[in-house]
Amino acid sequence: MSTREAVIGYHHGDLRRAIVDAAVESIAESGPSGWSLRELARRAGVSHAAPAHHFGDKAGVLTAVAAEGFRGLAASLAQAGDFLDLGLAYVAFATSHPAHFQVMFQPELYHSGDPDLSTAADAARAALTDGLRETGLDEPGMELAAWSIAHGFSALWVSGALPAELGKDPVAAGREVLARLLDGRR
Amino acid sequence: MSTREAVIGYHHGDLRRAIVDAAVESIAESGPSGWSLRELARRAGVSHAAPAHHFGDKAGVLTAVAAEGFRGLAASLAQAGDFLDLGLAYVAFATSHPAHFQVMFQPELYHSGDPDLSTAADAARAALTDGLRETGLDEPGMELAAWSIAHGFSALWVSGALPAELGKDPVAAGREVLARLLDGRR
DNA sequence: ACAGTATCTTGTCATCGACAAGATGTCCAC
């Protein structure tokens, strides 16, 4: 039996969760557009129109995924210690939640005006800024540089553009890369 | 009259180009999946099945877009001079060709095994490596760091994630950011 | 128990991607 199927009658129990989870799984396999609402509904064992009640439309599902992603990223960043840690937390989140990460930075895919989403996105952004301020490296441009290098390495890793020689641990490989931003400093 | 419409009889003249251009335009407006083959066909003034002859399927169109993108990136990088220049050339290409850039780094969207595409992708990769070697900054990890920071800044800019205060010139803003990778060096 | 509401179903429609078969134009061998 699958992961759900436990308590399903006319009411699913937690369709919203089931759909989001199924979406994340599908996106990880075949990209942000490689799935259909009807397929997710079938996987969850509900009718083809059931998801619409919770999400409105297809973009609504991706809005939920993106919001969940921003919350996860914020939580990940909040635990980081020093400068390198912060960047590696970013990389760790992105590479362990590639589906979320891919959706988060493609606003055309979701309802970017959604209040829940905006809140989550702002929180993630704040976590990054706050974390960087604590490290003392708050010269102008440094925040953007840190964000850029962490985001770039993450995006390249997730897209599969990086050479296989880097191994399978994105955080270990990322450490060498992010450290370059600190060369010649204290 | 639109850009084409000039010489169209039963044979379009250059349907392949027209479709790729229309695709790039559509992608820039509504993302890598915000368009349909039939819409492009209508725009080009041909029947709904005409594009299939040139590209096979929808992914085929995106394969052509990605290949064109990699060729453009390679050309852009080949002209760069010093280290900063190289990174800024990357940023300049990405931000002036956002549609190409977005597609290039989403391999699920196209036929990544396509020979023409592979050749173009390899050329772009080589242009980056060669350009960096010439700058003398070829310590281990430095290539990845440069690629990451340039790619990250580009991706963030294209996705609209960066604050509006940065202005409208991505290359000018990028210069300040990429320069951080060189602080404390020669 | 009953009303109100949230959740889910069934049915439908326009659109889409893919495929097949046929029509039309082009171009080269002879």
Next chain:
DNA sequence: GTGGACATCTTGTCGATGACAAGATACTGT
């Protein structure tokens, strides 16, 4: 210059999809 091979494009079709509407069913509080 013509006949046929080939590339290009059209028309027609099919199953799948997203969105919407209307109705059925379960839950919730009073």
